[in-house]
Amino acid sequence: MPHRYIKKILSANVYDVAVETPVDPARSLSKRLANNILIKREDLQPIFSFKIRGAYNCISKLTDTQRASGVVCASAGNHAQGVAMSAQHLGIDATIVMPKSTPEIKVNSVRALGAKVILHGDSFAQAFAHSRTLMADLGMVYIHPFDDEHVIAGQGTVAVELLRQVQGNIDVVFVPVGGGGLIAGMSVYIKYLRPDIKIIGVEPEDSCCLKAAMDAGERVILSEVGTFAEGVAVAQIGKLNFELAQQYVDEVITVTTDELCAAIKDIYGDTRAVAEPSGACAVAGLKKYVEREKAQGQTLVAVSTGANLNFDRLRHVAERAEIGEGREAIIAAEIPEQPGSFKRFCTALGERNITEFNYRYGNNTKAQVFVGVTLKTDEGGREPLLKQLASHHITAVDLSNNEMAKSHVRYMVGGHASVDNEVVYRFTFPERPGALLKFLNKLGQLWNISMFHYRNHGSAYGRVLVAMQVRPEDKVKFEGYLDELGYAFNEETDNPAYQLFLAPE
Structure with a gap:
């Protein structure tokens, strides 16, 4: 199998649209961590993400008949832009299905590249299902974001460049993981030529589908997926990707939201580039590895995979960076x-x-x-x-x-209330015009709302903290009602931040 992928990687056709990105020294971070830290700058691609490599390589391999049928995919961001730019360059019709919660800046970016955008559903899963329906009904070719040999080979060209650019010793390469296209392509090539180099995948701890699969010895589907690092927010690792990761990935490290924010700040300090959360995963994992291993004097490479960050999210990143550090x-x-x-x-x-x-x-x-x-x-x-x-x-x-304290309570400290039978829940709902009103209309029909906090973080999903007056004998009925609403929720009544500052005395 390795030989087959090596040939595909070396023959991958990406440079009609992609560029060879530099490997930059992270001087400040290197000094602070006492290691030689290098950053592979995939954020410098034309679409500010490595995704252009796999998308173009896959689409360029289509037959004339397939090209005439057009291509379709589901994506909320970087893959969508990669498919759109690739199709535009090759003169192929492209349809991108995006969730209705996709930020307008990303929708406009895809449309500007000539693709037809269909907004469907509140989640990626719903958008994905609709894209598959279009494929079946209209005969279009589906371009998968990661579980495809040509996509994997295209992403593997990052490793080809890296080993050519860094001629000396490399101890560890850190790679962000979503569906696994990048780490599959990079690990198979690096291990084939340089088996001494350690390959470590990095995932957010609330969307760690590869780590969960590695621990279980088989692919699993995460019941919930965090959305802060939306570029790697995937519930299940790809089939082909997992097969390669099992053979060639040495370890998977998970990082917190605060650690991602700190890594965004680190990358900015050394490059003046503002990475998106998924793009900062590798640096966050690298820092965690150095601390755990007490590593010194090693050459460590982190792949910065993208810089498609909504400007509105900078406030949230800045608030969390110092805690993460x-x-x-x-x-x-x-x-x-x-x-x-x-x-x-x-x-x-x-x-x-x-x-x-x-x-x-x-x-x-x-x-x-x-x-x-x-x-x-x-x-x-x-x-x-x-x-x-x-x-x-x-x-x-x-x-x-304490996530509730940092996202909500810090903005709400106002004293204890005099209310009876108060229960507290934290909700996540798709963020789009009218979403908050829809949420309120659904929630406040049968029980009185006694506390409410909402703050827009420029994300695809809104986060709300709500207290309701619910008698103990109605608790089961109430949670059944919440299940019917269809929004992700967690009870926070016993959270110490609520008890200390807001709960009835």
């Missing part, structure tokens, strides 16, 4: 409700700066404050901060890893 802690602290308490609290922090402070009067004896604190670079995490506060008789709870 371990330079900021988010805590809830209890202080006496008396003059001078805030000053004493600041004194207890020592030389650490306060980045955020949220407070509202609660009662005459004590106050809960929501605080962001800059950590010292040499103190090794958040534990020393908590110990120092404890030494000043200040009780503090670390909320740095």
